[in-house]
Amino acid sequence: MSNGGYVRNAWYVAGWSSEFDDSLKRVVILEQPVVMYRTSNGLVAALEDQCPHRLLPLSKGKRLGDDIQCGYHGMTFNCEGHCVRVPGQDNIPSSAYVVAYPVQEKHDIVFIWMGDPDKADADTLFDLPQFGNDQWHAHQGDALHLKANYLNVAENLVDPAHVSFVHPTTLGNAASENVPVHVDTEGDVLVAWRWIRDAPPIGFFQKFGGFSGNVDRWHYYYLHLPCTAVIDFGSADTSMALEEEARDDGVRIFALHFLTPVNEHYTIDRWMHLRNAAVGDHEASAQMDDLFRVAFNEDKEILEAIDEQELLPQSRKPIRLAIDKGPSVYRRRIASLIEENRE
Amino acid sequence: MSNGGYVRNAWYVAGWSSEFDDSLKRVVILEQPVVMYRTSNGLVAALEDQCPHRLLPLSKGKRLGDDIQCGYHGMTFNCEGHCVRVPGQDNIPSSAYVVAYPVQEKHDIVFIWMGDPDKADADTLFDLPQFGNDQWHAHQGDALHLKANYLNVAENLVDPAHVSFVHPTTLGNAASENVPVHVDTEGDVLVAWRWIRDAPPIGFFQKFGGFSGNVDRWHYYYLHLPCTAVIDFGSADTSMALEEEARDDGVRIFALHFLTPVNEHYTIDRWMHLRNAAVGDHEASAQMDDLFRVAFNEDKEILEAIDEQELLPQSRKPIRLAIDKGPSVYRRRIASLIEENRE
Amino acid sequence: MSNGGYVRNAWYVAGWSSEFDDSLKRVVILEQPVVMYRTSNGLVAALEDQCPHRLLPLSKGKRLGDDIQCGYHGMTFNCEGHCVRVPGQDNIPSSAYVVAYPVQEKHDIVFIWMGDPDKADADTLFDLPQFGNDQWHAHQGDALHLKANYLNVAENLVDPAHVSFVHPTTLGNAASENVPVHVDTEGDVLVAWRWIRDAPPIGFFQKFGGFSGNVDRWHYYYLHLPCTAVIDFGSADTSMALEEEARDDGVRIFALHFLTPVNEHYTIDRWMHLRNAAVGDHEASAQMDDLFRVAFNEDKEILEAIDEQELLPQSRKPIRLAIDKGPSVYRRRIASLIEENRE
Secondary structure, eight states: OOOOOOOOSSEEEEEEGGGOSSSOEEEEETTEEEEEEEOTTSOEEEEESSOTTTOOOGGGSEEETTEEEOTTTOOEEOTTSBEEEOTTOSOOOTTOBOOBOOEEEETTEEEEEOSOGGGOOGGGSOOOTTTTOTTSEEEEEEEEEESSOHHHHHHHTTOGGGHHHHOTTTTOOGGGTTOOOEEEOSSSEEEEEEEEEEEOOOHHHHHHTOOOSOEEEEEEEEEETTTEEEEEEEEEEGGGOOOGGGGGGSEEEEEEEEEEEEETTEEEEEEEEEESSSTTOHHHHHHHHHHHHHHHHHHHHHHHHHHHHHTSOOSSOOOOOGGGHHHHHHHHHHHHHHHHHHO | OOOOOOOOSSEEEEEEGGGOSSSOEEEEETTEEEEEEEOTTSOEEEEESSOTTTOOOGGGSEEETTEEEOTTTOOEEOTTSBEEEOTTOSOOOTTOBOOBOOEEEETTEEEEEOSOGGGOOGGGSOOOTTTTOTTSEEEEEEEEEESSOHHHHHHHTTOGGGHHHHOTTTTOOGGGTTOOOEEEOSSSEEEEEEEEEEEOOOHHHHHHTOOOSOEEEEEEEEEETTTEEEEEEEEEEGGGOOOGGGGGGSEEEEEEEEEEEEETTEEEEEEEEEESSSTTOHHHHHHHHHHHHHHHHHHHHHHHHHHHHHTSOOSSOOOOOGGGHHHHHHHHHHHHHHHHHHO | OOOOOOOOSSEEEEEEGGGOSSSOEEEEETTEEEEEEEOTTSOEEEEESSOTTTOOOGGGSEEETTEEEOTTTOOEEOTTSBEEEOTTOSOOOTTOBOOBOOEEEETTEEEEEOSOGGGOOGGGSOOOTTTTOTTSEEEEEEEEEESSOHHHHHHHTTOGGGHHHHOTTTTOOGGGTTOOOEEEOSSSEEEEEEEEEEEOOOHHHHHHTOOOSOEEEEEEEEEETTTEEEEEEEEEEGGGOOOGGGGGGSEEEEEEEEEEEEETTEEEEEEEEEESSSTTOHHHHHHHHHHHHHHHHHHHHHHHHHHHHHTSOOSSOOOOOGGGHHHHHHHHHHHHHHHHHHO
16 A cells, blocks of 8 residues: 555656647646647647746746746746746756657547657557547536555455445446456456446436446456556346347446546546437436436545544555455556666 | 654543544544544444555445445454455455554543553542532533644643733633642642632632632643643632632632544544532533633643744753643643553 | 855845834844844944744843843843843843844944954945035935845846846846947955947836937946945946046936845845936936836846756756956955854
8 A cells, every 4th residue: 555656657647738728837747847829830849847047936927928938037948848038148068958758639528648649659559439429428527636656546446345335326327236247357458347237227327328227337447557447337128138248238337437646645537428328418428427416426535534644653554355466466566667767 | 842653552532422423433542543433332433544455444344234345345353443344255364454443432522542451450540539429510622623742732731830821811810820839749649739819809700719819729721641631720818718629618729631543643632611600500510611712822822922933943852841740741741641551 | 156155244235214112123144134223322233133042032021221121031132242130030030031132323324243243343344435526416225035046146246247138128238149248356345347338228228318329338247245236337428438437427326225034035135326417316316226126126036047947956067258357356355254253
């Protein structure tokens, strides 16, 4: 349960595309302050948010074209981080630069690479085939700010077992309490899943699936290391006897969570979903957001209470249960990746 | 003046009886979070307020009969701290338990034992013969929350000398400034006392004793280690020439203070009184509470200012005066008890 | 950029004269709490604000004539810091004293000496010949509270280069961006200065000098170590071809800044000015205050952002530029003075 460090060589979500315009926006990711803005060609630039001279955040300065002029003594940096002007002298010292971070924008999401720029590969960006498919509706929700370590938030997203207890009226119900969880931790993506067959529909699908009788319900939790979760969940009338691979024939939702670690005790969880029902129905989107907000605030309450509790001195090690296989493997994998990054 | 640790093998007041019902109440005592609730048989249970699995406070969970179900994954504990259910598996690991604390309830006060349960002896609970005597009126006041170390609060309660300066209009007056204090530190209970004879009555007894002429006034400060103080104070008309052992013939009040150390910089002082005047007069009780509140807030202002000041770096050791005998012995005794507990 | 300690053998401004009366005022200077008050002879006394007995701040006590009685047990100290009474005992221990700080009052400013009292020399108090000259108007402004280290605040006051970027509409404008700064760091007072000749007047002198055409403008930044800055600035019509030493023939202002380090992250900057224009015009004073307030809050925003940024872990050393000569020498001199004080 020790929370030591971050995987640097990875894409993190810096925000939805709509969060960036030509103003200077300070964001903090993996404890690094970054200033981000959209340049004249429409691309998003990301620079270390600190002048190398007196440390004033560049976001306190102003834009001169695509460059940023520091608000203290006017040192000016272009969007690649190179200093292009030092008022009061002609030469520009070689140490006059700021770090520039690789940025990619895809599916209206802005990703930033916090590690070695030479390893930033756009082909490794998160993707789903349902993006851009007109049988599917993609909808960006909101950003949940949690005073909690990202590892605790992430393991909550590869943990189907908590749903019955944390979300009894929204995403879970008592029918699933004792249904065992399958876990596959072999591949690059961890998966934990279970089917609850022939049981009453949960609140969510009573509302959006129109189900009244018993349903077969599934929850697949995919965790893409380090910080992206895809929860594939849905329901189908029990009479359909739905096979596992035929989930598209039911009402199916992919809830995506992009975690951005701000510091050891603060994480932003940007969440959105894709669905194969109510396509184009913006009222349904808004209603789902409301319901997700209720559910995710249930997680937030729990995760923040745990964060406070972990700060207290502890006399015993936490115990591990059968349901912890996914979270345990996740933490081991993260530790290995941090170790690799170090080498 | 170093504030190192707590006496664990002792009864502490967790609250008045009226503070506990069937809801889950989190309290923090000696830095230990505890969840307390009244079970179906009317007794108060007290468990470590932290699930051994993911550390969520159990007070965030819910009651199932007399058990508590954790709000994260449903681990369930009975009121003795034993785990009775782990959802998703049949066996219950031996490490699946929480600490249960001995609790006793007496005179409408709930006491908790924070140390070795085998040493918890109900016969050592604080008591006074005046409880339950119909010549005496017992009245529970309030809880004073102080941002101060409990040792500083306690020594204020074995320190008659401060009364003239901190409480000049309520519990003291200038007549006592130079009256020497007697101290007896031989027994299990420390006592500091003085009589101020043939002097004007203090504000309190002008109001409640109806005294207008000079009185003989006494203050006995009994400190029961570690954290209970009894202040026996009263007045009688000087013409009575009251002897020390005949204090019941005057207007006599026992002000009780039960200190609960929350952490090194936070103490709750629950205060109440017993009196041999205005028995059954609830309006008098309310008026006394008002007056005590004024006086105890005078202490609070002083003790919190000292706590802040103690955090600053100090270049000299505080000096000790003649009036410090009670406080000095108290601190030495506490240090010994902490040492004993360690062994 | 390391901020280690304070120069103790120096006069610091504790406040304007109007800030002190017969009440007990707690101020914190160089992390030392001090209680200050005006005694019956009109002088200001300054004592360590902490009783040597239980550490209660004496400012929580009360005055008895020119003495202070502690609010906890009545120990009483005269304005030289000697204990004159210990209630409950006849002898006064030799350790019963508080530190008394030398104080001087001059030009309606109260100065305090925080180091070795034997070295406090009133002849070394800050002065300017324009004080008390009826051709000049002296006006006390305000106190700017900054969550920033005093070294960063001070170097901002020997740094003409920032004016163009931080104060573009008040104290600077773009005309000066590339005008080189002269620095003389030989004497006891550091000086950085520049003239901007034949350029449009800055906002301040458009308002108060009545200039509409081009002017010759000067900025002289004098830094008296450790913590007093004098900014001599002014303008004259370019047609006058003003010589450097004839600045009194233009509209000339001395802006004074007295920095009081409270702790490593908090500084009070008391600012005032003397001017050779609008003498006796109190409305002009008020208007200038308003304008200075705008400008100094521009500095405050920058300096507080830097203070926060300096708290983050840093992977490189800040770079130094040509414009940094004054600040660099200032920091070296301060480090030497702290070293000298230590010996």
